[in-house]
Amino acid sequence: MKERLIASTGGKGGTGKSTFAVLLALKLSNDGEKVVLCDCDVECPNDYLLLNEEIVDPEPIYRELPELDEAKCVKCGMCSRVCKENAIFWVEEKFPMLFLDLCSGCGACWITCPNDAIKPKEELAGEYFSNEVNSNLWLVTGRSKPGISETGPIVGEAKGRAMKLAGDIKADRLIVDTSPGTHCNVIQALLNCGKAYVVTEPTPLGAHDAGLILELIQKMQIPAEIVLNKSDIGDRKQIEKIAINFGVPITIEIPYSDELVRAYSHGKLEEMVDLI
Amino acid sequence: MKIVVASGKGGTGKSMLASSMTILFSKNSRVVACDCDVDAPNLGLWLGITEYDTKKRISTSEKAYINPKKCVECGECFDACRFGAVERDRGFKINPLLCEGCGVCQLVCPEEAIELKKVMNGEIRLNETKLGFPLVSGQLYPGETGSGKIVQELRRKAEEFDQDVMILDSAAGIGCPVIASVTGCDFALLVTEPTPSGFTDLGRILEIVNHFQIPFGIVLNKWDINPTMSKKIESWSGERLLGKIPYDRKVVDSIVNLKPVIYSDATATSEILKVFEKIKNLKP
Numbered sequence: 001m002k003e004r005l006i007a008s009t010g011g012k013g014g015t016g017k018s019t020f021a022v023l024l025a026l027k028l029s030n031d032g033e034k035v036v037l038c039d040c041d042v043e044c045p046n047d048y049l050l051l052n053e054e055i056v057d058p059e060p061i062y063r064e065l066p067e068l069d070e071a072k073c074v075k076c077g078m079c080s081r082v083c084k085e086n087a088i089f090w091v092e093e094k095f096p097m098l099f100l101d102l103c104s105g106c107g108a109c110w111i112t113c114p115n116d117a118i119k120p121k122e123e124l125a126g127e128y129f130s131n132e133v134n135s136n137l138w139l140v141t142g143r144s145k146p147g148i149s150e151t152g153p154i155v156g157e158a159k160g161r162a163m164k165l166a167g168d169i170k171a172d173r174l175i176v177d178t179s180p181g182t183h184c185n186v187i188q189a190l191l192n193c194g195k196a197y198v199v200t201e202p203t204p205l206g207a208h209d210a211g212l213i214l215e216l217i218q219k220m221q222i223p224a225e226i227v228l229n230k231s232d233i234g235d236r237k238q239i240e241k242i243a244i245n246f247g248v249p250i251t252i253e254i255p256y257s258d259e260l261v262r263a264y265s266h267g268k269l270e271e272m273v274d275l276i
Numbered sequence: 277m278k279i280v281v282a283s284g285k286g287g288t289g290k291s292m293l294a295s296s297m298t299i300l301f302s303k304n305s306r307v308v309a310c311d312c313d314v315d316a317p318n319l320g321l322w323l324g325i326t327e328y329d330t331k332k333r334i335s336t337s338e339k340a341y342i343n344p345k346k347c348v349e350c351g352e353c354f355d356a357c358r359f360g361a362v363e364r365d366r367g368f369k370i371n372p373l374l375c376e377g378c379g380v381c382q383l384v385c386p387e388e389a390i391e392l393k394k395v396m397n398g399e400i401r402l403n404e405t406k407l408g409f410p411l412v413s414g415q416l417y418p419g420e421t422g423s424g425k426i427v428q429e430l431r432r433k434a435e436e437f438d439q440d441v442m443i444l445d446s447a448a449g450i451g452c453p454v455i456a457s458v459t460g461c462d463f464a465l466l467v468t469e470p471t472p473s474g475f476t477d478l479g480r481i482l483e484i485v486n487h488f489q490i491p492f493g494i495v496l497n498k499w500d501i502n503p504t505m506s507k508k509i510e511s512w513s514g515e516r517l518l519g520k521i522p523y524d525r526k527v528v529d530s531i532v533n534l535k536p537v538i539y540s541d542a543t544a545t546s547e548i549l550k551v552f553e554k555i556k557n558l559k560p
Contacts, residue, residue, distance in 0.1 A: 011315070011316050012286065012287065012316050012318070013285065013286010013287045013288075013316070013448035014285065014286040014287005014288060014448075015286075015287060018473070041449075043284070043448075043449035043450045043451045043454075043480070044284045044285050044286075044448070044449055044450065044473070044476075044477040044480055046285070046472070046473035046476065046477070049471075049472040049473050049476060050472075050473070064358075082379060082383060084338070084377060084378050084379055085378075101455070104358075104376060104378060105358060106358055106359075106376065106378030106379075106380050107356065107358055107378075107380050108378055108379055108380050108383055111356065111380060111383050111384060112383055144450070144451065146450055146480055146483035146484055146487070147455075147483065147484065147487055148451070149424065149451055149452040149455050150451070150452060151449075151451040151452070152359070153358070153359070156360065179448070179449055180286040180287075180315070180316060180447070180448045180449065181315030181316060181423075181447060181448070181449070181453075182315045182316070182416070182418040182419065183315055183416060183420070183421065183423045183452075183453075184374075184376070184421055185449075185451065187373050187374065187419065188374075191373075191374075202532075203528065203531050203532055204321050204326075204531060204532065204534060205291075205318045205321055205531060208316070208318065208321060209316040209318070212315070212316060212418050213418065215418040215419075216418035216419045219373070219418065219419045220373065220419070233525065233528050234528050234531075234532050235532045261501050261502075262501075262502070264471060265470065265471040265472065265501060265502040265505060266502075267472060
């Protein structure tokens with residue numbers, strides 16, 4: 001599966017990660033491949049909008065969060081001591097207070113509690129849904145519930161479903177579209193990818209952030225290529241320098257075009273497939 | 277007065293607007309610029325800064341290590357880890373890229389074979405800018421965990437300066453680092469663009485802002501790339517709309533030349549000034 005798993009990422013926001021992922025998915029599926037596109041930007045998933053699809057009856061994604069049973073609690077404070085997220089506040093002779101906004105759901109508190117006073121409880125953390133875009137292209141979208149801090153596990157969940165779907169339909173490719181940044185939610189999306197496209201733009205911002213994501217990609221030992229979006233505006237020298245520094249080629253260039261902007265903002269990217 | 281700039285969607289113009297507001301506020305108030313996008317910190321570049329006066333490496337996370345000499349390969353850690361960070365491959369190993377440092381593996385290990393070690397996962401950077409105000413920013417090293425905690429650290433650092441106004445430039449998204457940036461602020465400047473993505477993500481960041489009950493205003497950037505959609509966002513925003521900035525290639529020229537937009541003759545500049553006029557007298 002590894003060589004069939006491709007990521008579209010970029011570090012910086014708004015460089016065209018989703019645009020590229022959708023164009024690539026459309027192009028490959030037009031060429032006759034069976035493609036699953038997985039939108040792993042679960043905090044702000046937009047691929048469905050670019051494909052003019054709707055989210056109907058999403059399936060829930062749950063996670064386990066601690067719940068305190070005061071009848072069993074002896075106010076020992078062990079739970080508070082093991083919590084690395086400072087999500088449990090405790091003072092002597094009082095019940096601990098759980099701040100679920102800060103909780104990562106790691107389970108340290110309920111594993112530690114000597115009286116079974118803390119138990120895991122399933123809470124809604126997000127949702128997942130899939131669309132059959134056409135006979136060769138499926139879209140799987142993960143979406144976090146606003147207020148959920150730790151979104152990496154939701155990415156993992158959505159990607160897991162996409163991989164299962166890809167297996168079921170014998171897909172030739174699974175394309176994952178990551179969120180901006182370089183932390184856990186992006187790492188989850190990049191995990192086990194056989195190739196990563198770093199979508200960037202020819203500005204100091206694009207160069208700076210492409211350098212950061214390439215550092216991560218190198219750590220993860222994923223072969224990478226650079227996609228230079230809006231290639232004809234700004235200053236490309238810095239991107240060329242980054243490409244040389246990291247030994248990564250610039251393989252695709254997408255010039256700025258009003259048509260692409262229009263297609264993006266009207267959910268009509270299929271008309272622009274020839275750009276890549 | 278703490279003003280956070282956020283958007284949900286990336287690339288809508290947060291750092292461009294945050295840098296402009298910081299410069300404009302600095303003319304009559306003591307300002308601190310705070311770059312809370314620790315994954316991809318770009319506020320400095322918008323202020324023309326590429327070098328920092330000081331950088332301090334910090335540790336806000338730990339990672340687990342399995343001592344192979346003590347490990348009896350019982351698999352307890354493998355079953356207990358919620359982040360898939362324990363890998364089974366001729367014995368058990370921790371994948372540091374996935375380890376959140378929660379310590380659950382250590383808690384369940386019957387052989388005391390697992391140790392948690394502090395990692396230097398990021399840095400706090402300071403710059404006394406030539407523009408007359410300090411910039412505090414941070415960097416989470418790529419592949420490390422704990423972005424929210426780095427944001428908390430750099431906000432603590434930024435508090436040390438005497439100030440009237442703090443401008444916080446948040447990351448894209450609505451997760452951990454964004455929540456850490458938005459919490460405790462007095463006002464949120466939400467930047468959007470007239471695309472289905474921009475509008476949808478505005479709704480998502482708004483859920484966070486409303487959760488913390490923070491007053492907010494909306495800035496519509498690149499409004500002329502889709503005037504129909506812009507009309508929709510305008511009427512949806514009503515009085516909350518603080519300004520409409522046109523798409524302007526001179527903004528791109530500004531960043532290429534590392535010159536703050538506010539000092540350029542971009543048509544966007546006059547609209548940015550109007551936004552400032554509307555928020556300059558805000559009181560916490």
